[in-house]
Amino acid sequence: MAAAGTETPRVLVTRKMMPDVERRIAATFRVTLNPDDRPMTRDEILRLAAAHDGLLLTSFDKLGPEFIPSLPPSIRIIATHSVGYDHLSIPQAEAKGIAVTNTPGVLTDATADIALLLMLGAARGASWGDRMVREDRWGETTLVSPMGLDVSGQRLGILGMGRIGQAVARRARAFGMAIHYHARRPVAAEDARGAAYHARFADMLPNIDFLSVNCASTPETRGMVNAEALALLPKGAIVVNTARGDIVEDDALIAALASGHLAAAGLDVFKGEPRIDPRYRGLDNVFLLPHIGSATPRTRSAMGHKCIDNLEQFFRGERPADLITRA
Numbered sequence: 049m050a051a052a053g054t055e056t057p058r059v060l061v062t063r064k065m066m067p068d069v070e071r072r073i074a075a076t077f078r079v080t081l082n083p084d085d086r087p088m089t090r091d092e093i094l095r096l097a098a099a100h101d102g103l104l105l106t107s108f109d110k111l112g113p114e115f116i117p118s119l120p121p122s123i124r125i126i127a128t129h130s131v132g133y134d135h136l137s138i139p140q141a142e143a144k145g146i147a148v149t150n151t152p153g154v155l156t157d158a159t160a161d162i163a164l165l166l167m168l169g170a171a172r173g174a175s176w177g178d179r180m181v182r183e184d185r186w187g188e189t190t191l192v193s194p195m196g197l198d199v200s201g202q203r204l205g206i207l208g209m210g211r212i213g214q215a216v217a218r219r220a221r222a223f224g225m226a227i228h229y230h231a232r233r234p235v236a237a238e239d240a241r242g243a244a245y246h247a248r249f250a251d252m253l254p255n256i257d258f259l260s261v262n263c264a265s266t267p268e269t270r271g272m273v274n275a276e277a278l279a280l281l282p283k284g285a286i287v288v289n290t291a292r293g294d295i296v297e298d299d300a301l302i303a304a305l306a307s308g309h310l311a312a313a314g315l316d317v318f319k320g321e322p323r324i325d326p327r328y329r330g331l332d333n334v335f336l337l338p339h340i341g342s343a344t345p346r347t348r349s350a351m352g353h354k355c356i357d358n359l360e361q362f363f364r365g366e367r368p369a370d371l372i373t374r375a
Contacts, residue, residue, distance in 0.1 A: 056077060058077065097119055105126055119144065129355055158343070162316055166316060166337070167204075168199055170288060197286070205228045208264065212290070230246045270294045289315050290316045293315075313334045
């Protein structure tokens with residue numbers, strides 16, 4: 049950890065933050081803010097970093113694989129305004145002696161709420177229903193068409209039973225859903241609350257009607273929801289993803305939606321976002337959101353303050369509470 053010094057540390061903030069977050073960080077550090085919220089290029093961030101000791105980045109920043117090796121020696125810590133950190137190479141940061149922190153815990157409820165919204169929206173046809181009203185086609189509805197699918201009483205499979213997965217399960221139980229989950233290891237009984245654990249992902253899939261993706265993006269999970277996995281789901285199942293886009297293979301998901309094997313999907317995250325696979329836009333049975341899982345004032349403010357907490361702890365010479373890299 050950094051030793052406490054007499055000079056106030058310098059921090060570069062790459063995107064506009066909530067007002068209370070910007071006020072606090074400006075009062076705590078010598079800070080460079082981005083008041084216009086103009087996306088900075090990788091080269092611009094690297095150039096500005098030379099005059100700073102720490103970075104407050106976001107998952108929106110497009111950094112590329114050579115970003116951390118190219119950072120100037122002045123940078124000693126990166127606080128990412130996100131839970132996921134797949135946009136940063138942790139081994140590269142460790143090799144360069146740069147601490148990296150994230151923001152777990154504070155966006156659990158907001159993201160779990162979006163997962164339920166995606167389940168309901170995908171199952172009940174929120175996307176096509178909204179278009180029918182806006183396009184003055186309400187008169188086309190009949191007693192038998194169009195129709196959505198039930199959520200209440202169905203079987204939910206959760207991929208990744210961490211904080212967010214458990215929060216999704218709590219909400220789903222209010223709909224009378226039977227909960228199944230796959231994770232690297234079973235969670236404590238008081239956290240599982242009767243959910244059925246499947247040691248193998250493939251064993252869970254035939255037993256569920258909804259699949260909610262809530263795991264971190266890692267080398268082991270990227271592409272995990274592929275054609276083979278989707279084929280194991282019952283016909284008419286629904287997939288929702290609030291984790292990371294690269295966990296789901298686009299070609300496989302689009303093919304399963306187009307063929308009718310899957311009834312629908314609800315997606316808040318995409319590989320390569322915001323430049324998503326354009327084929328999604330042509331599918332009536334997919335409910336799309338622009339990565340808004342944490343997009344509430346309370347949550348975004350809490351994430352920003354968590355970043356500042358970690359930066360303050362580091363520059364005081366303490367171990368940051370949310371340190372990802374090895375000390």
